[in-house]
Amino acid sequence: MNRHTFLLDGDNVRHGLNKDLGFTEADRIENIRRVGEVAKLMADAGLIVLTAFISPFRAERDMVRAMLPEGEFIEIFVDTPLEVAEARDVKGLYKKARSGALKNFTGVDSPYEPPEHPEIRVNTVEMTVEEAADAIIRAILPLK
Secondary structure (H helix, E strand, C coil): CCCCEEEEHHHHHCCCCCCCCCCCCCHHHHHHHHHHHHHHHHHHCCCCCECCCCCHHHHHHHHHHHHHCCCCCCCCEEEEEEHHHHCCCCCCCCHHHCCCCCCCCCCCCCCCCCCCCCCEEEECCCHHHHHHHHHHHHHHHHCC
């Protein structure tokens, strides 16, 4: 579609920029703050920035929203029941968390506060990947 985009996710951020952070509540908050700052810089450069993170706390999502100009932050709630997420877990992280080998894991031994008013809600049980992608593209294209 001739749009310049960048994806920030846990894999590309936690191996470099945020490699000094763990998964304590304070570290998770700092992780999202740093991601917000990087996304803001990239958006200022004209990129459409997608961030794929489990951001468990509403306050941190609101903090990142406040960093960006009005209308530049679109919250996408990828709504997946915990049992479905566990069944789809290709990295085995839920299994590690359930065994106690991975602490502070969202939904297992760390809380998750679902968004109250996301701009987009993607129900991964009811929607196909293609339907979800189409809904997201329709919502973000007017931005740029």
